[in-house]
Amino acid sequence: MGNRTRPLAGFAAVFAARGAEVGLVSTFALALLALPPLWLALAVPLLAEREEWAFWAAFPGKAARLYRAGAFGVAAAFLPPLLLGAGLAGGVLGLGAGPTLLLFGLLALVALYWAGVAALAAALSPEAPRALGLGLAFWAVLVLLYEPVVVGLAVALADWPLEAPLLAAVLSNPMELARIGLLKTLEVPVLVGPVGYLLDRFLGAWGPALMLLTFGFWIVLFFALAGWIFARRDR
Secondary structure, three states, X not given: OHHXXXXXXXXXXXXXXXXXXXXXXXXXXXXXXXXXXXXXHHHHHHHOOHHHHHHHXXXXXXHHHHHHHHHHHHHHHHHHHHHHHHHHHHHHHOOXXXXXXXXXXXXXXXXXXXXXXXXXXXXXXXXXXXXXXXXXXXXXXXHHHHHHHHHHHHHHOOXXXXXXXXXXXXXXXXXXXXXXXXXXXXOOOOOOHHHHXXXXXXXXXXXXXXXXXXXXXXXXXXXXXXXXXXXXXXO
């Protein structure tokens, strides 16, 4: 567990000189980039083990529910290291209890999201390396391609009524919603990027509430779809 708590404290130490609130936002942004591949690497092999598949599949009518329960168990295992890591990061940054708990809460939502991605990837493929590749490919799309594609569409089609498509694109990535929501909650005077500008333009004060709803939607969808696929796979 100790090794899993070090990244947050290390990130915080890098940004501590920028001040508590800016350091918190920067630590969270770097965690969004660095922690999901670690979570996928830990979760996917557990969920893709053939022994686990055989055990869950041996219960007719309950396979989907048992698989989801196993995925939630993996997600729950992320939370204690996150709580400790958030506490250490808060100590390094000199944060109070409120901002530290906010950091933990947002990271917990992100961890549940990526546990859902891991469950879906493992349900799609019984081979752990292939399932991990699917999860990492999804992470790469969100991290490397999402913002350039959204901004490119906004610029290239600026003369068209794109509010609804752009809003759908923004809501398809709750990671960005979490980052901008943290910025707005703390009122940190830093650049939010072009997607953050679009989000603020379309959502305004509704951003934090919509962030929670969006996370809830994707988490429920990923876990539900993972269980459904698992229960219908050929063993």
